[in-house]
Amino acid sequence: MDARLNILAEPATGKAIKYLMAAGKELRGTALPAETQELVSLRVSQINGCAGCIDMHVKEAAAAGESHLRLHLVAAWREATVFTEAERAALEFAEEGTRVADAGQGVSDEVWANAAKHYDEGQLAALVLLVSFMNLANRMNIITRQPGGNHQAGQAH
Template identity: 40%
Template sequence: MTLESRLNYREENPKAVEAMLALEGYVRGCGLEHSLMELVKTRASQINGCAFCVHMHTRDARAAGETEERLYLLSAWRESPLYSARERAALAWTEALTRVADGAPSDEDYAELARRFSPKEQVDLGFLIGAINVWNRICVGFRVIHPVDQRAA
């Protein structure tokens, strides 16, 4: 099966892309740990079925020193001791906000988030999660194809 992109969103609306890149620039420099941000981006992308973003953020996480084992187990993080309490709180919040259509985030998830993150960090994490969800929806909707290593394919 050959997949083809539906359109090039960057060419069709560069102003919208510029606005998203400005948000990305803020989030990237907000002070949250790079490793945490890549885990959050990868987990949301897994939930949303965004191959382009899973490819990008697992590659970026590896380049920043993330282990293969933690990346492989990310979809089952609740059953793995490999994630810190702070990462677990962020991943739970990521899942809650990404799946908000299934119901509001629980008070328990928020309480754990508040124990592990300052109020500013909570807001930054919310914008990080919101941004990756926007990118996922753009990439999935317009069928943006991830780079393919022809040797591996």
């Protein structure tokens, strides 16, 4: 599968993408745990069907020490016993934040309150930005048909 467009190669859009990617990198420095960030990024990408981002986040999480079992179970996290209550709250938040058209309201008050039990305001802000950023990245990759399978852990993303 070949990509439809190399959006980075276009001068105006390439510059904008570089700014967006820099913003995404800033999220890694927040107080939201790195493991949670990768799980959320993977789940959003699974929901959206973004092969490039699924590839990247599985490999990055594994390289950072995440177990293959937990990575395989992210798609069925509700039925899995390997996630903490905080991670489960973040994954539920990610699902509702990604499926805004389905829910008709975005993240429900109940899901927000559950996430707020586990994360402080700074971490919640990072979670909101991460879910939003991943949906943006997924959509750009899906529209331009960016393939998955070639990411090398440790590459800039």
